[in-house]
Amino acid sequence: MNYVRIAADECKGCRLCVQNCPNNCLGIGSEINQMGYQAAVFKNPNCTACGICFYVCPEPGAVTVYKNEERINA
Ligand code: SF4
Numbered sequence: 001m002n003y004v005r006i007a008a009d010e011c012k013g014c015r016l017c018v019q020n021c022p023n024n025c026l027g028i029g030s031e032i033n034q035m036g037y038q039a040a041v042f043k044n045p046n047c048t049a050c051g052i053c054f055y056v057c058p059e060p061g062a063v064t065v066y067k068n069e070e071r072i073n074a
Pocket residue numbers: 003004020021022023024025026046047048049050051052053054065
């Protein structure tokens with residue numbers, strides 16, 4: 001299974017990942033993180049592990065992509 005893990009406290013809620021996912025896999029959650037932002041959340045199983053969300057994210061460490069359970073970005 002492919003999926004993306006968002007480190008909620010690293011996310012500033014900029015939505016770049018949400019807007020650029022070709023499969024509409026990401027959204028903005030309702031919870032406020034420790035920095036006062038509403039963090040992105042992974043919301044559906046159609047992820048192809050393309051990595052676009054990782055590449056567009058300005059926050060190092062916020063997005064980790066897993067392809068068939070294997071981590072594909074540092
Ligand atoms: S890896 Fe690709 S398909 Fe999966 S959530 Fe990120 S942008 Fe969307």
